[in-house]
Amino acid sequence: MQPQPEAVPALELRNLKKRFGSKRAVDDLSLTVRRGELYALLGPNGAGKTTTLRMVAGLLRPDAGDAFVLGHSIDRAPAEAKRRLAFLPDEPLLYAKLNPLEYLEFVAGLWNVPSERASARAEELLKWLGLWTNRHDMVETFSRGMKQKLGLAGGLIHDPEVMILDEPLTGLDAAAAREVKDLLEEFASSGRSVVLTTHIMEIAERMAERIGIISQGRLIAEGTLEELRATAALEGDARQADSREADTLEDVFLRLVERA
Amino acid sequence: MRPLNLLLRNEVRVRWRELTGETKASTLLLTGGVIFVVAHLILYSVARNLRGLLTTPLPPEAVLLAAMVVLALLPFGVATGINHSVAALFERGDLDLLNASPIGSRTVFASRVLAVAAAVFVGLGLFLLPLASIGVMIGVPQLLGAVPTLVSLSVTSACLGMLITLLLVRLLGARRARTFSQVLAALTGLVLVLASQLPNLLSRRGASLESVAPLLRPFEPGGPLAPDSLVWLPFRSMFLHPLGTITSLALAALLYWATVVVLHRSFAYGVGQEATTIGSKRRQREDQRVSLHVGSARGVLLRKEWKLIRRDPFLISQVLMQSAYLLPALFVLLFSDSDSPFRTNLYPGAATALTVLGGITASSLARIVFVGEEAPDLLRASPLPWQQVQRTKALAALLPVLVVATPLALWLLAIRPLPGLAALVLMPAACLAVVQMRIWNPATASRQDLFKRRGGGDPVSTILESLVPVAVSGATYFFAVGSWWAIVPLAVTVALVAVAHARR
Numbered sequence: 001m002q003p004q005p006e007a008v009p010a011l012e013l014r015n016l017k018k019r020f021g022s023k024r025a026v027d028d029l030s031l032t033v034r035r036g037e038l039y040a041l042l043g044p045n046g047a048g049k050t051t052t053l054r055m056v057a058g059l060l061r062p063d064a065g066d067a068f069v070l071g072h073s074i075d076r077a078p079a080e081a082k083r084r085l086a087f088l089p090d091e092p093l094l095y096a097k098l099n100p101l102e103y104l105e106f107v108a109g110l111w112n113v114p115s116e117r118a119s120a121r122a123e124e125l126l127k128w129l130g131l132w133t134n135r136h137d138m139v140e141t142f143s144r145g146m147k148q149k150l151g152l153a154g155g156l157i158h159d160p161e162v163m164i165l166d167e168p169l170t171g172l173d174a175a176a177a178r179e180v181k182d183l184l185e186e187f188a189s190s191g192r193s194v195v196l197t198t199h200i201m202e203i204a205e206r207m208a209e210r211i212g213i214i215s216q217g218r219l220i221a222e223g224t225l226e227e228l229r230a231t232a233a234l235e236g237d238a239r240q241a242d243s244r245e246a247d248t249l250e251d252v253f254l255r256l257v258e259r260a
Numbered sequence: 261m262r263p264l265n266l267l268l269r270n271e272v273r274v275r276w277r278e279l280t281g282e283t284k285a286s287t288l289l290l291t292g293g294v295i296f297v298v299a300h301l302i303l304y305s306v307a308r309n310l311r312g313l314l315t316t317p318l319p320p321e322a323v324l325l326a327a328m329v330v331l332a333l334l335p336f337g338v339a340t341g342i343n344h345s346v347a348a349l350f351e352r353g354d355l356d357l358l359n360a361s362p363i364g365s366r367t368v369f370a371s372r373v374l375a376v377a378a379a380v381f382v383g384l385g386l387f388l389l390p391l392a393s394i395g396v397m398i399g400v401p402q403l404l405g406a407v408p409t410l411v412s413l414s415v416t417s418a419c420l421g422m423l424i425t426l427l428l429v430r431l432l433g434a435r436r437a438r439t440f441s442q443v444l445a446a447l448t449g450l451v452l453v454l455a456s457q458l459p460n461l462l463s464r465r466g467a468s469l470e471s472v473a474p475l476l477r478p479f480e481p482g483g484p485l486a487p488d489s490l491v492w493l494p495f496r497s498m499f500l501h502p503l504g505t506i507t508s509l510a511l512a513a514l515l516y517w518a519t520v521v522v523l524h525r526s527f528a529y530g531v532g533q534e535a536t537t538i539g540s541k542r543r544q545r546e547d548q549r550v551s552l553h554v555g556s557a558r559g560v561l562l563r564k565e566w567k568l569i570r571r572d573p574f575l576i577s578q579v580l581m582q583s584a585y586l587l588p589a590l591f592v593l594l595f596s597d598s599d600s601p602f603r604t605n606l607y608p609g610a611a612t613a614l615t616v617l618g619g620i621t622a623s624s625l626a627r628i629v630f631v632g633e634e635a636p637d638l639l640r641a642s643p644l645p646w647q648q649v650q651r652t653k654a655l656a657a658l659l660p661v662l663v664v665a666t667p668l669a670l671w672l673l674a675i676r677p678l679p680g681l682a683a684l685v686l687m688p689a690a691c692l693a694v695v696q697m698r699i700w701n702p703a704t705a706s707r708q709d710l711f712k713r714r715g716g717g718d719p720v721s722t723i724l725e726s727l728v729p730v731a732v733s734g735a736t737y738f739f740a741v742g743s744w745w746a747i748v749p750l751a752v753t754v755a756l757v758a759v760a761h762a763r764r
Contacts, residue, residue: 057641079643093638095564096707097571102564105552109560110642115552123550135550138571154638 008071010035010162010193011056015065018051018217025051027217028065033162033195033210038188040208041197044257048217049197050089053164056195057087069162083111086160090167092151096140100131100150103139104157111158118157125153129179144171152180163187165196169203181207205249213256221256228252263363264371271375274354278347292386299390307394307403320481320488326498330413333387337380337413341421342444344376349425349527369524373516377418384417385410405500412497412512419519426526436573443577557644558652565629565656575632578711579624583617607676608740611683614672615736618665619690619729624711625657626698631717632707654695661691679740686739690732693757697725700764724760728753 011033018026026048033039043049054060056067058074058081067074069081095103101122108118126132129149139147148171155163163184169177185207188194198204204211205225212222221231232252310322349355358368388410395403424444428437485491494511496504554560569575630653633639639649665687673680703717734749 054637057637059637059640079645082641082643085641087637087641089637093635093641095568095634097568098564101550101552102567105554106560106564107638107642108552109554109557110639110644112557112643113554115554118554119550119552122552126550 008068009033010037010070011039011164011195012068013052013056013065014068016052016055016062016067017064018048018055018060018062024217026055026062029214029217029219030065031212031219031222033193035193036188036191037210038184038194038196038208040204040211041195041214042201042204042211042253043197043214047214049214050166051217052214053087053089053166053195053197056164057085058082059087083158084161086155086158086163088151088155088163088165088168090170092147093154094139094147094150097138099138100126100135100153103150104153107154108157113158121157121159122153125156129153130176145173145176148172149176149180152183160192162193162195165194167198168196169198169200201248201250201253211249213253215257225249225252228256232256263367267358267363267368267371268374271371272378275375275379295386296390299387300394303387303390304394304398307391307398307400310403311398311400320486322499323488323492323496326409327492327495330409330495330498333384333413334417337384337417338420338424339444340380340383341376341417341419342425343421344379344418345372345422345425348372348376349429365527366520366524369527370520372527373418373422373519376421377414377516380417380421381410381414384413388413402499405496405498405505408500408505408509409495409498412494412508415512415516419515422519422523422527426523430526439574439577443574557642558648561639561644561649561652562656562659565653566660568634569625569628572707575628575707575710579621579628582624582711583620607672607679608682608737611669611672611679611687611740612733612737614665614668614683615687615690616729616733618661618687619694619732620726622657622661622691623694623698623725623729625660626654626695627710628707629653629656630698631703631705632710633704634707636704650699654699657695657698658688658691662688678742682736682739686732686736690729693728693732693753694725697721697728697757697760700760701725718763721760721763724756728756731756 009032013029013031016026016029017024029048029052041049041052051060055062056069056074058078061075066076067081069085072081072084074081095106098106104122104125105118108115108122113121123132126135129152131146131149131153134142134146139150142150148168152168155165165184168180168184172180181203184194184196188209196208210222210224211228213220213228221228223231228249229247229252232247232255361368388406392404392406395401395406425437428440431437432440481488493504494508497508498504630650633653640646642649666684669680669683669687671680672683701717701721731749731753735746735753738744738746738749
């Protein structure tokens with residue numbers, strides 16, 4: 001049966017588990033991302049953020065559990081799920097000896113975007129991301145920031161409904177980072193969903209509607225910044241309650257991770 | 261510690277780590293030891309024959325012999341020098357660190373050239389040093405001259421190698437220079453291999469010294485290149501001739517000094533600048549409209565694979581090199597005409613060659629498209645089923661080989677049915693087998709490392725994969741001459757494929 005368009009969440013993780021040898025990378029992780037929501041997944045190094053995103057993108061098979069993109073199981077209906085998804089890892093997925101137009105043509109082909117639509121979208125994206133003048137240059141000559149932007153263009157060429165991004169602002173200069181942040185907010189405001197991981201707390205604090213904090217593969221807290229502040233205060237020392245209003249996400253994050 | 265010493269120590273350590281990173285230190289030493297011992301055994305008779313020749317003054321034959329040896333080793337030395345210069349300039353990745361340090365660029369460059377010379381010394385030393393030690397053992401101390409000759413030869417090769425590499429950077433730009441110099445180094449090796457077969461072939465074809473007599477005239481007494489000419493003085497160092505040795509070492513030192521003085525600035529600034537301006541030199545097309553021709557997912561994947569191979573001349577050269585090193589062996593097979601088996605061997609030989617070259621080329625292409633995939637996560641994250649991705653990639657490796665080789669097999673079929681049929685059936689079989697074996701042996705490596713050891717994945721499976729074209733070509737040969745022995749290499753092939761399948 002086809003999932004109902006409005007009833008299903010954009011992304012749903014159900015009891016995801018993944019082990020690497022004796023290490024539990026992701027341990028019974030469940031979470032839901034609503035449509036039109038910008039969700040930030042935070043956690044210390046090695047918490048399992050990237051592993052989670054790679055399972056959602058279909059790059060890693062979970063040991064147990066499943067991930068659903070707009071109701072389509074990544075395990076049982078991978079093509080349907082992937083068609084609606086864009087995955088952007090911290091290292092852009094590019095080819096050194098293709099130029100941006102050729103790269104976008106290739107990605108559009110993989111996602112089965114018709115030529116006419118792909119051409120218009122490629123032009124729009126390259127102009128918007130400031131890569132138009134470099135459209136005939138080989139990717140190998142690009143700076144880190146330009147590569148990141150082209151990776152983003154590749155992710156957007158098929159107009160995905162859900163974007164998952166692993167550290168999307170790594171290596172970007174201030175202007176480019178601002179552009180990407182604006183794009184993600186615009187993307188979410190158009191009814192589509194964004195899931196991102198980041199180590200920069202200010203970004204999650206400013207952009208995300210809800211934040212999930214994972215540690216040692218488990219979701220230890222989830223909610224808006226206010227809800228996380230409340231969780232941290234409830235679990236903490238009563239003497240700290242007065243200062244909880246002024247807590248930044250960084251304070252909250254460190255307190256929650258410390259206790260986990 | 262003085263900067264030059266510090267840099268040299270670092271060069272030696274880094275080079276050793278690079279070598280032992282690719283091969284175990286024990287294997288490396290064992291291989292070097294075996295070559296050294298074998299060289300001793302081979303050169304023993306040469307040294308014994310030289311005993312009678314090394315009189316005072318040195319006879320003309322001895323001088324010309326020394327010159328021949330040195331000049332034959334020089335291209336090999338220069339090729340090694342180019343290889344190591346390319347590594348020092350483009351692969352080590354420490355130039356910015358060194359050039360940003362307070363150590364002068366001249367010192368940095370001087371240490372680099374010396375390190376390249378040391379690498380050449382090791383390579384050529386395996387062949388020249390045994391001559392010196394045998395000389396001591398059999399009482400011909402003049403052969404100790406091989407040591408200063410080796411020093412001069414190494415320094416000269418390193419200087420020429422660095423000069424050629426930097427010149428190429430200036431003329432072609434950093435990236436093309438890198439590819440070109442690597443191809444040049446590989447080609448020099450190939451030419452030496454082929455040249456080593458030349459005397460064999462010439463003697464079979466009945467060629468004699470008479471046919472090259474005009475070329476030898478300048479070497480006759482009184483000629484500009486007569487053995488007593490000053491031109492040959494440095495080569496006398498091979499037999500520890502005092503003035504010759506001093507001249508040889510002084511010339512090498514002079515060349516080293518001139519290279520450092522003249523080139524150190526190009527080294528410090530030129531390479532970096534070239535590397536950063538490559539993009540801006542590209543011709544900009546002014547078309548303002550975007551017109552993408554997307555087509556099917558399989559179509560874009562095929563186009564992508566071929567485009568990436570076509571744009572990487574280094575990879576193409578590596579693919580061709582894999583086959584080119586077989587040429588001497590194929591030469592011998594095709595032209596082994598004791599009486600007149602040339603005609604007998606030509607067509608089965610051609611069918612065999614087609615199979616082995618097709619198989620090896622398909623194997624190299626499969627390695628590029630599977631192991632050298634730069635964005636496997638992009639393909640895995642796409643809606644295209646993974647099996648379809650693999651089938652399309654296999655097609656990308658197979659099609660170019662089949663498009664070139666099948667018409668040749670058909671032509672063979674038209675003129676000699678049995679060898680033609682053997683090639684037509686077994687060449688595609690070899691290609692299919694190696695591509696399938698590559699799918700069973702997944703690995704990832706950067707495109708630069710594809711044809712090094714670390715680019716192969718499971719080493720046993722990689723060896724099995726490389727044996728399959730040889731085994732199938734054996735079957736092709738026997739089949740082409742109508743022998744039932746074809747069953748044996750075919751059985752071996754099946755066994756190789758089965759083992760690879762079991763190891764997947």
